Amino acid sequence: MKWFHEARFGIFVHWGLYSLLGRGEWVMHVERIPADEYAKLARKFNPKKFDADAWAALAKEAGARYMVLTTRHHDGFCLFDSSASDFTSVKSSAKRDFVAEYVEALRRAGLKIGFYYSLLDWRFPGYFDREAHPESAKALVEQAHAQVKELMTNYGKIDILWYDGGWVPGLTGEQIADFWRAKELNATVRKLQPHILINNRSGIPEDLDTPEQHVTASAPGRGWESCMTMGDSCGWGYVHNNPNFKTVPQLIQHLVTAAAGEGNYLLNVGPKPDGTIRKEEVERLRAIGRWLSVNCESIYGSERCPFGAGMLGLTTAKGNNAYLHVFRWPKQGELSIPGIKNKIKSATVLATGQHARIETGSNCRTFLKGLPKRPPDPYDTVVKLVLDGKPEAC
Numbered sequence: 112m113k114w115f116h117e118a119r120f121g122i123f124v125h126w127g128l129y130s131l132l133g134r135g136e137w138v139m140h141v142e143r144i145p146a147d148e149y150a151k152l153a154r155k156f157n158p159k160k161f162d163a164d165a166w167a168a169l170a171k172e173a174g175a176r177y178m179v180l181t182t183r184h185h186d187g188f189c190l191f192d193s194s195a196s197d198f199t200s201v202k203s204s205a206k207r208d209f210v211a212e213y214v215e216a217l218r219r220a221g222l223k224i225g226f227y228y229s230l231l232d233w234r235f236p237g238y239f240d241r242e243a244h245p246e247s248a249k250a251l252v253e254q255a256h257a258q259v260k261e262l263m264t265n266y267g268k269i270d271i272l273w274y275d276g277g278w279v280p281g282l283t284g285e286q287i288a289d290f291w292r293a294k295e296l297n298a299t300v301r302k303l304q305p306h307i308l309i310n311n312r313s314g315i316p317e318d319l320d321t322p323e324q325h326v327t328a329s330a331p332g333r334g335w336e337s338c339m340t341m342g343d344s345c346g347w348g349y350v351h352n353n354p355n356f357k358t359v360p361q362l363i364q365h366l367v368t369a370a371a372g373e374g375n376y377l378l379n380v381g382p383k384p385d386g387t388i389r390k391e392e393v394e395r396l397r398a399i400g401r402w403l404s405v406n407c408e409s410i411y412g413s414e415r416c417p418f419g420a421g422m423l424g425l426t427t428a429k430g431n432n433a434y435l436h437v438f439r440w441p442k443q444g445e446l447s448i449p450g451i452k453n454k455i456k457s458a459t460v461l462a463t464g465q466h467a468r469i470e471t472g473s474n475c476r477t478f479l480k481g482l483p484k485r486p487p488d489p490y491d492t493v494v495k496l497v498l499d500g501k502p503e504a505c
């Protein structure tokens with residue numbers, strides 16, 4: 112978990128046949144497109160502009176430390192070579208193993224590598240009705256085991272296995288893990304990839320909780336990662352007209368909220384059918400990267416801080432340092448922070464290097480004065496407090 116806690120920020124990528132239709136990754140199921148009709152999309156999926164090095168470069172520019180790519184989503188189409196399926200990007204018009212290209216590019220860029228894998232596959236009637244199609248249900252589980260083993264064997268060192276689609280109609284709790292034979296499968300995964308992190312979506316808690324579209328911390332000591340779309344929550348995959356992109360301040364506040372809870376933020380992009388990433392997503396990732404380039408010490412490897420930032424924002428900590436994340440810069444540039452027990456040795460605005468004058472008041476209040484009236488950073492001004500020891504609250 113050490114690298115994961117240090118990383119704090121990853122990029123989720125939802126890309127596949129559904130990208131061609133531009134209405135999100137659930138289009139086959141929601142629009143009731145018959146599997147054989149949907150499969151014809153594979154003849155048109157030939158993304159000449161796909162460039163995994165460009166994806167990796169954008170992730171680095173954003174300040175992300177890892178990526179998670181949909182190797183196969185619920186529609187069953189694999190972006191990798193599989194002996195367990197003919198419905199793959201290698202055996203259709205693209206004739207490319209995009210997962211292999213993705214892995215090699217991330218290694219060149221020094222990014223950690225995550226594989227998203229959907230256990231369910233809508234093409235199997237046995238998924239929807241196990242009693243009526245027992246052989247199909249069995250074949251579905253066999254496909255999952257075979258393909259996860261391929262992903263864990265054929266692409267070198269993989270850092271995260273991001274299961275999804277583990278839910279099964281009519282089953283709950285342990286029944287789900289039993290249906291997928293998840294215990295057996297994950298034991299094989301860990302034998303093939305001893306250091307790997309596995310999320311909680313195969314029916315077993317494993318290493319990581321995965322709150323989705325919200326940032327909610329797990330208990331101290333438990334790994335967790337919030338995943339989120341930039342646009343509407345229905346569209347992890349490319350949605351052509353997506354009117355609802357989150358603003359940069361919103362995205363940075365989600366990242367800070369995750370870091371404040373000792374968790375990670377996995378922010379999603381949905382590349383276009385040609386493999387390029389749309390400008391709305393590129394612009395936001397670059398803006399986050401510019402902010403992180405100045406303030407990254409307050410995010411990477413962050414720890415929970417026992418005191419907050421009052422009405423102004425949130426706090427993160429690291430060792431004897433606390434970081435005030437001021438989303439709402441006060442009118443006179445004077446920060447009132449309740450609850451700091453420590454003696455503060457210095458208070459410095461990371462964006463400008465400016466030092467604040469430190470005064471203490473009644474009721475365990477700290478006042479930071481002498482700072483500009485206008486916020487030094489438009490999104491989140493970070494004030495670094497060097498303390499006389501580990502942060503303590505009063």
Ligand code: FHN
Nearest residue numbers: 125136137275276323338347
């Ligand atoms: O059904 C999927 C959805 O398409 C998307 O992949 C998200 C990402 O976490 N997971 C499932 C919904 O919870």
